[in-house]
Amino acid sequence: MSDTVKNLNEMMGKLKDVGELFKFGERMVPVVENFISFMSDFIPIIEEVNGSIEETRSKIPEASKQINNVTNATELAITEVLDVVDKINDEIHNIDDCLSDMIASRHSVEELVEQLSTEIKGNAKAEEILQEMLNKIDVSLELEMMKNRLKNIITSTDQITMSLQVQDITAQQLAAVNHLIISVQHKLSSLLAVFNLADEETFAKDNLDMPGTHFDANASYNKSTNDQDLVDSVISGEKASQDDIDKLFS
Amino acid sequence: MSRKFLIVDDSNTMRRIVVNTLKSLGYNEYVEAEDGKVALEKLNADSAINFVITDWNMPVMTGLELTKAIRANERTKELPILMVTTRGVKEDIVQALQARVSNYVVKPFTPQILKEKIDLVLSN
Numbered sequence: 001m002s003d004t005v006k007n008l009n010e011m012m013g014k015l016k017d018v019g020e021l022f023k024f025g026e027r028m029v030p031v032v033e034n035f036i037s038f039m040s041d042f043i044p045i046i047e048e049v050n051g052s053i054e055e056t057r058s059k060i061p062e063a064s065k066q067i068n069n070v071t072n073a074t075e076l077a078i079t080e081v082l083d084v085v086d087k088i089n090d091e092i093h094n095i096d097d098c099l100s101d102m103i104a105s106r107h108s109v110e111e112l113v114e115q116l117s118t119e120i121k122g123n124a125k126a127e128e129i130l131q132e133m134l135n136k137i138d139v140s141l142e143l144e145m146m147k148n149r150l151k152n153i154i155t156s157t158d159q160i161t162m163s164l165q166v167q168d169i170t171a172q173q174l175a176a177v178n179h180l181i182i183s184v185q186h187k188l189s190s191l192l193a194v195f196n197l198a199d200e201e202t203f204a205k206d207n208l209d210m211p212g213t214h215f216d217a218n219a220s221y222n223k224s225t226n227d228q229d230l231v232d233s234v235i236s237g238e239k240a241s242q243d244d245i246d247k248l249f250s
Numbered sequence: 251m252s253r254k255f256l257i258v259d260d261s262n263t264m265r266r267i268v269v270n271t272l273k274s275l276g277y278n279e280y281v282e283a284e285d286g287k288v289a290l291e292k293l294n295a296d297s298a299i300n301f302v303i304t305d306w307n308m309p310v311m312t313g314l315e316l317t318k319a320i321r322a323n324e325r326t327k328e329l330p331i332l333m334v335t336t337r338g339v340k341e342d343i344v345q346a347l348q349a350r351v352s353n354y355v356v357k358p359f360t361p362q363i364l365k366e367k368i369d370l371v372l373s374n
């Protein structure tokens with residue numbers, strides 16, 4: 001076979017390849033068209049996502065401010081309740097002092113009555129009147145009862161004081177939420193910088209300062225004594241092991 | 251012996267509640283601090299303080315750091331320290347004991363618990 005025929009054969013092979021390529025191209029056209037159509041639908045979605053991220057991010061400072069407002073308002077209200085509890089406790093102590101004075105003066109009256117009954121011994125009528133008078137003015141039982149009722153009121157105000165500790169617990173929970181949403185704001189700013197191909201600092205400049213983590217995110221209002229029981233058992237366990245160590249060195 | 255308490259808590263409400271409880275127990279002498287750093291300053295300025303009641307979670311300086319600082323100081327190392335905190339898990343309690351708190355109370359507490367623990371610390 002001459003070189004010319006060989007070259008022609010080779011060229012025919014290449015032309016076949018080109019033909020195949022065109023056929024493949026034809027098949028690819030609808031795929032590319034679909035892809036372009038998909039992209040043109042997708043861009044507005046991305047823009048929408050971008051807009052909603054920006055909107056969420058811009059609302060965070062207000063949400064954070066509101067959380068702080070709740071904490072401050074609760075603290076103020078609880079301080080007012082504590083003021084009232086203080087006044088009630090002061091009044092209770094005043095009343096308790098008065099009752100103690102009344103009980104003391106009742107004892108001195110009893111002593112005088114004792115003396116008087118010696119003086120009037122033998123005078124049956126006078127003794128009868130004195131006894132009746134004593135029965136009528138005897139309020140010792142009522143005084144004791146009033147003292148007990150005051151104790152009950154003090155127990156109730158103690159319970160109020162215990163319940164008001166919820167403020168410290170909710171304040172810590174809110175501080176944890178605040179910390180979380182501010183960190184979300186910082187993350188969204190970084191994300192927006194990627195989407196908008198803009199400087200991250202532009203987005204970060206209105207970020208809230210990251211608050212400290214001086215809260216117990218797990219703080220819970222639990223009036224059962226389980227937590228304190230655990231503390232006491234850990235303390236006695238630790239103490240026992242410390243005692244064992246001390247013994248070894250003694 | 252007269253008792254002068256240092257009450258350390260970043261919550262105004264909690265400081266107020268502890269003060270009220272102490273008053274109801276007959277203890278009327280106290281100073282307050284809103285974090286561990288202020289507490290140390292007050293402790294250094296007032297040698298009459300002989301009992302510390304401290305919260306754990308506070309800004310600037312925590313109650314645990316305060317405890318370590320008090321124990322590291324020759325003048326204050328034997329001071330009774332009662333930790334009063336919301337943290338009630340075993341790891342926290344052990345950590346506080348290792349820092350040598352004298353006792354530990356979980357919030358919310360009753361006045362009776364606080365009294366019990368103060369008495370216990372003072373009797374040791």
Ligand SMILES: [Mg+2]
Pocket residue numbers: 214259260261305306307308
């Ligand atoms: Mg605190």
